[in-house]
Every structure is written in C-alpha cells, then in structure tokens.
Amino acid sequence: MSGEVTKSNSQLIQKEMISRNYDRITSGECKVSSTFVPGNLNELLMCFDIANNLPEINAIQNAMRKKSGDMIQEAERSGHSEDVCTYVKADIGMMAKGNIAPNGKPFRDPDLLLLSYSGCFTFMKWFELLREQYQCPTVMLHVPYAADGQPTQNMRDYIVKQLKDEVIPMMEKVSGIKFDIDRLREYLRKSAIAENNLVWMLEQAKRKPSPIDCYFGGVYYMGPIFTAFRGTDEAIAYYDMLRLEIEDRIAKGLCAQGLEGDMPEEKYRLVVEGPPNWTSFRDFWNMFTEAGAVVVASSYTKVGGVYDYDGFRHDPEHPLESLADYCLGVYTNRNLPTRVDMLARNIKEYEADGLLINSIKSCNSFSAGQLVMLREIEKLTGKPGAFIETDLVDPRYFSAANVKNRLESYFQMIDQKRRAGGFITGNAPASV
Amino acid sequence: MTHRSVHDIVAFCQGLFDDLDFTYAREWKAAQPGRGVIGFMPIYVPREIIHAAGMLPLGILGGGADLEVIHGDAYYQSYICRIPRSTLELAVTGRLDFVDGMMFPSTCDVIRNMSGIWKLLFKDKYVRYFDVPQNFKDEVGGVFYTFELKELKEGLEKLSGREITEDMLRHSIGVYNENRAWVNKVYDYRSAAPWKAPSAEVYLLMRAGMVMPPEEHTALMQEYIAAAEAENRPMRDNCRVVLTGGFCEQPPLPLIKSLEISGCYIVDDDFMLVNRWIQGDVETSGDPLQSLSRAFLHHSGQTAAKYEPDMKEKGKYLLDIIRKRSADGVIFSAPSFCDPALLDQPMMITRVEAQGIPYITLQFAENSGQMQPIREQSGTFADSIKLWSNA
Numbered sequence: 001m002s003g004e005v006t007k008s009n010s011q012l013i014q015k016e017m018i019s020r021n022y023d024r025i026t027s028g029e030c031k032v033s034s035t036f037v038p039g040n041l042n043e044l045l046m047c048f049d050i051a052n053n054l055p056e057i058n059a060i061q062n063a064m065r066k067k068s069g070d071m072i073q074e075a076e077r078s079g080h081s082e083d084v085c086t087y088v089k090a091d092i093g094m095m096a097k098g099n100i101a102p103n104g105k106p107f108r109d110p111d112l113l114l115l116s117y118s119g120c121f122t123f124m125k126w127f128e129l130l131r132e133q134y135q136c137p138t139v140m141l142h143v144p145y146a147a148d149g150q151p152t153q154n155m156r157d158y159i160v161k162q163l164k165d166e167v168i169p170m171m172e173k174v175s176g177i178k179f180d181i182d183r184l185r186e187y188l189r190k191s192a193i194a195e196n197n198l199v200w201m202l203e204q205a206k207r208k209p210s211p212i213d214c215y216f217g218g219v220y221y222m223g224p225i226f227t228a229f230r231g232t233d234e235a236i237a238y239y240d241m242l243r244l245e246i247e248d249r250i251a252k253g254l255c256a257q258g259l260e261g262d263m264p265e266e267k268y269r270l271v272v273e274g275p276p277n278w279t280s281f282r283d284f285w286n287m288f289t290e291a292g293a294v295v296v297a298s299s300y301t302k303v304g305g306v307y308d309y310d311g312f313r314h315d316p317e318h319p320l321e322s323l324a325d326y327c328l329g330v331y332t333n334r335n336l337p338t339r340v341d342m343l344a345r346n347i348k349e350y351e352a353d354g355l356l357i358n359s360i361k362s363c364n365s366f367s368a369g370q371l372v373m374l375r376e377i378e379k380l381t382g383k384p385g386a387f388i389e390t391d392l393v394d395p396r397y398f399s400a401a402n403v404k405n406r407l408e409s410y411f412q413m414i415d416q417k418r419r420a421g422g423f424i425t426g427n428a429p430a431s432v
Numbered sequence: 433m434t435h436r437s438v439h440d441i442v443a444f445c446q447g448l449f450d451d452l453d454f455t456y457a458r459e460w461k462a463a464q465p466g467r468g469v470i471g472f473m474p475i476y477v478p479r480e481i482i483h484a485a486g487m488l489p490l491g492i493l494g495g496g497a498d499l500e501v502i503h504g505d506a507y508y509q510s511y512i513c514r515i516p517r518s519t520l521e522l523a524v525t526g527r528l529d530f531v532d533g534m535m536f537p538s539t540c541d542v543i544r545n546m547s548g549i550w551k552l553l554f555k556d557k558y559v560r561y562f563d564v565p566q567n568f569k570d571e572v573g574g575v576f577y578t579f580e581l582k583e584l585k586e587g588l589e590k591l592s593g594r595e596i597t598e599d600m601l602r603h604s605i606g607v608y609n610e611n612r613a614w615v616n617k618v619y620d621y622r623s624a625a626p627w628k629a630p631s632a633e634v635y636l637l638m639r640a641g642m643v644m645p646p647e648e649h650t651a652l653m654q655e656y657i658a659a660a661e662a663e664n665r666p667m668r669d670n671c672r673v674v675l676t677g678g679f680c681e682q683p684p685l686p687l688i689k690s691l692e693i694s695g696c697y698i699v700d701d702d703f704m705l706v707n708r709w710i711q712g713d714v715e716t717s718g719d720p721l722q723s724l725s726r727a728f729l730h731h732s733g734q735t736a737a738k739y740e741p742d743m744k745e746k747g748k749y750l751l752d753i754i755r756k757r758s759a760d761g762v763i764f765s766a767p768s769f770c771d772p773a774l775l776d777q778p779m780m781i782t783r784v785e786a787q788g789i790p791y792i793t794l795q796f797a798e799n800s801g802q803m804q805p806i807r808e809q810s811g812t813f814a815d816s817i818k819l820w821s822n823a
Contacts, residue, residue, distance in 0.1 A: 157576070
C-alpha cells in the first residue's frame, strides 16, 4: 500500500464540521456546556444557544494526535489511579497541560456541566472531578439502566421530571433564554430526518460487498449525529450527501473504503463489539483492510444512540419523552441479553462470518460481561468469535503484534470453518 | 442471653465467614417450608422488603481470600476487579444453588452488568438490578424510587407466593431499625475502646449479619458487647484511623488484622455499608415504601457510588466521621480496578489534605496474600502520627 491516506468527501466534511464546533467552543462568543456522547441532549442545548463540548471527543482527538499518553501520565502523577478510565485521565491531564483544544486554542471554562448519566458509571465521577476544577453550575440527569431489556414508564417519567425540574431550569439560568418547546420540536424533527438516513446508511452494509465499513469508517459517519450537530440543517445535509456518496459506491460495485483507498476485495465480514483503539487507530484499521476484512456492523456505532434495533427516532410530538427514550436506549444502557440479541441479529442479518470483541481496559460499561456475551452469541449464531484487548486512549495498552496475531488466527479460523461448512460443530473450540 | 466468651462468639462468626457453602443460610431455608433466600451484592438494597416477604437477605461479598477461582476467571478480563469473578465462581460451582434470586445494586458498571450475566447464565432465577435515584428530591427521585420499591415488592410477592402487607413491611422496618441501632452501638463501642473490640472481630461480627436473619444478628451483637466488656484486654499505644474504600470488594481478613498489629486501631470503616447505610430509624408509621424512600433520600450515608449534588458537601461524611471518632488519620484502602473508590479518592484526598489530616493510600484484592508491605506501610504511618502529629 502507498501509505497515503485517502479521504472521502463525507470524511472531509465531517472533519470540517467537528473543527467548526471547536472554533465555536473556543470563540468565547457563546455559552458552552460539557456533556457526554451517550445520551447527549444536543437539541435541548441548542434551545438555549449553548454549544456542546464532549470530553470523550477531546480525548479521541488527542489520542489520534498522539498526545493522550503524556496527558494520562500527567493525571497519574497527580494521584489518579492507573486502574481507571483513560478518557478521564486524558481530560484531566489535558487541563493540567493548558487545556488546549484540537484547534490549538485554549478551551474556555464551561458555563455548565451537563452530567447526562447514561450507560456509564464513570461519567458521574468524571464530572464530579471536573466540577472541582471548574466550580461551575452542574446538573445531573440520572438515566436508569434498562435492566430488563425495555425501559419502564417509571424510568421515562423520572427522566422527564428531571428535565422539567432540574435540567431545563438550569439551562435557562445559565443562558438567560426561556425554554421554547416548539423550538425543541423543530430540532427533533430535523434529528429524525438525519436519523432516517443514518439507518439507511448502516443497512447498506448488508450488501455484498459492503460499500462501507461500519466500525472504522463508521466513526466518521457517526461524527455529526453523535456530537454537536444532531437537530441541525447541517446534519441533514451531511447525511443526504453521505447517502448520495454511498449510492454512488453501490452503483460502482465498490468494496468498503480503507485508509488508503477502496478495498480490492471483501474476504471477511465481521461484526465488532466495543470501541476502537484510538492511539493506533490507523494501524488497527490497516490490519483489517490488509486482510480484506470489513466490519459490517458494530456496537460502537450505537454508543451515541441506537436507531436500527427497535425503530427509535426522536419524536417532535413527544419532545421530552422522546429525549428520555433516546437516553434510555443508548447501547451501554441496555442490558447484556439485549446486547447479545442485537449483535446476534447483526451477524445473521448482515451475513457476517463472526463476532470480534475489542475489549477495552478503560471501559467496564462495555467490557464487563463481554466474555459471556461472546459465548452466547456463538451459541445463537453458530459463528466463531474472537477476543482482543486494547484501550481507548492509552498507548501503553495497544500491542500491535498481539492484536495482529490474534486477528490473523481469527481469519484462519474463519477460513477453516468455511471449509468445514461454515458453522461451529460439537464442542470444537470456537473462539480465539 | 447466653454466656459465650468473646473467643467462642468470634469462632462462631469465623466459621460462618469461612463457610463458602453458606450452610447457615441453607439450614435456615430448609428449616421451614416456604422460606426463600435472596442474595444481594454491595452496597445497598432495602433488606426490609426481602425480610417482609419471609425471605432471608443473603449478603454476597465475593469469595474471599481462600476461594480458588477456576471458572470465574474465564468470565472476566484481567483488568476487572475480583469480586465478580469470585462471586460467579460461587454460583457456577453450585454454592449458590439454594438462592432463589439475586439483587445487583447500582454500585458500578461491573455489578450492573453482572445482572445481565445472571440473566444469561441462570435463566430460572429471579434477577433484579436495583437502581437507586441519584436525584434526592422527594417529588423527583423519591417518586421514581418509591415505584422501584413497589416493583421489588411485587416481584418478591410473586416469587415467594405471599402478599407483603404494609404491616409486614412496618414490622420488618422495625426489625432492621433495631439491628442498625446495634450495629451502630458496636461501632461506637469499638471507637470508644478499640482494644476491647478489635476490628477483625467486629468485621466478622458484621459479616455474620450477612448470612443470618437480622433478629439473630441483633442478639449476637448484644452478646458480643457484653462478652467483650467482660474481657480484660490491654490497651495499646496505637493511633486511630478511619479506613475507607473497601465498601464493595472486601479486604482479606489478614489485611484488617495487619493494620491493627502494625499500630492502627480502625475506629471506623465502610465495609458492609448496607447495615448502616440509613442513618437513624426508618419511620414505622405511614406508607412503608415511602418511609424507606425518604430514609434513602434524606438520611443515607455518602459513598463513592452516590452522586453528591452539592460540591461543598462532598467528603463531608468522611470528615464528620473522622471528627466523631477522634481519628488521627485516614487509610484510603481501595480494591484494585474499583472505579467508584479509585475515581473518588483524589477528591476525598483534597478534603483530608485541606484539614491537615494524615493519610496513606493502599490497594488490595480480596485474595491479596502479601501482608508484610502493608504492615510496613501502615506501621510507618502509625509511627509518623505518633511522632509528628498532635495526637
């Protein structure tokens, strides 16, 4: 391969949108709220002209620029344990090193910490830690865990009540803008339009060959809707454009795009569970494209909201209830049996060769239980699984040789299974 | 009241602690048809409702130092704490086969996800993930929580086949009020005279309460205090410390002993918070579920798994305990890979440092074996307090 990175139009536009949001956050011209990707209330923040700063995205940006390692060690030197989430430590280390945004300008202190406590325990501690630093208004939205597979009316009512009694009054206070529910409805209407195209895009990976990669490529496609653009005209335009781009790829019969251009051949179709590693994102991706492996579905592309499992769309007719359902339905807020069902369905419907789990040291919300999930999904689908371990943004926990060895063994196993008829039989070892 | 010696009472508790087949709870269940057992994990579940259903709340605090984990490690990655793997080991080896259901409180993501593992692996068992509110207003978190309590009550009614009336709930609330009062008396007693109630003994006494009915546990604590008072034990020149961080995965017993041997009297701790989570009595009049809800919202302790809406209040509970117990210092003792304890610790340390209170940090796993380094660390800490502080 040439080593030159080729970017599609949609990737370039996505990058430009994210950059624009950083310019807005650092401009000093608007109020800024830090909040999290899963269960983010972007449409609600927009009702108050509050910009959205997502610390996970900052950590990812720093990791891809090879800066997160020093930041994490800086946090550890100041007393944060080696054992805890590296997103948190990258964020705290970034502050200690001047709090410089990816656009090279300093972050302003947030006007609000919107603790959308959805799907991840660490979020709660993370913003308690940030509150110590920024000493700014902080509001918690507690999203109960959908432990029995489906959210209950009690959970929904609880979230709506918090929105009415806590979150919206706090946003009004911080912004000086009165809440207008019709403004929210309009944003939610726009969200749903973009969400329809997003689901269409995800489902194109059912084609053979798949015109897109739904893990490495998927994180670019997710960028606008999972960050600061859901509910905007820009997001609608982006997903319209992405649809045209994918339709063009389908018409040309192209395989998914890798870092250095279109894959010449699709040899393996995988479903992936867990976030990617960000510090060696390109090396990691190349391991797949070099082997001819495309990811046809991934749980990570559901981390900021699940749209292709039970038909959720933001609903302007029931605005606050819809925000509640969105928060309740994010991937890591769903119980393990639901996650198993979702991934097993993906393997069947996308005709994948098996499940690969990238288990992340930092993220117990994703990782705790994944070995059980792997076995259950193998049982349900008859397809082989594989398990690798890396981290989100800590370069110390990405061992390229180990990951590559595991992947190569896995691809060999898929080849063997195909020769044997495609399914796991008897008690033969199924996983690597 | 019996006249067992401290030695005999502690030996009895040690036997319960060592018995990973939970024979005491098994025998309790077998003694009467219709009885049931509900296991629960740290930190907090409303045991009153389980009790009112005629069932035994069984505290499952991992497999301890001596359980050989063979199967459990196949379910969890190396970077996840030990309590889930040893708990799963207990289950897959049949040691929990008599348990009718399991409750997994909202302590952290690992305990949360265990509820899903249980659903996948033990499909015939009652499994409840127990969410508590992180909003503490009656009209917001209170409404949500009361409904969650109602759902729990209805689930246990279905499981036990018996209706749980309000009177039954009020009775159980009363039983646990008394139990909690005696737990606090034991803690007060130890703080007043830690040489008379060594922490390893108090720990075993509290662990006994995890596997027996509260009425029996209350009687056992009464018996212990009477027996301890009758003993003549020498007072040592130890410093007084509060131990914090081990509220879920428990430290090995030798660690607790080592701290005291090395010169640190533990005058308060956060082991088994379930038995003193609620501060004071829960009301025994009115709607019992609302009483439990109000107690949780307004009269429960602080810990890392609970959100503190007011930054000024963060850490106040620890500082108050240090003051109340006249402690000389704090030992932050967290299990490895424990997100709540380890993420909270830097915030707690800033509070303690601001008050000039000496502290050390150490990490453990429930099966940590090497105590000498811990003994040296805590011994040096105790010496430094004795030599350099105003204590």
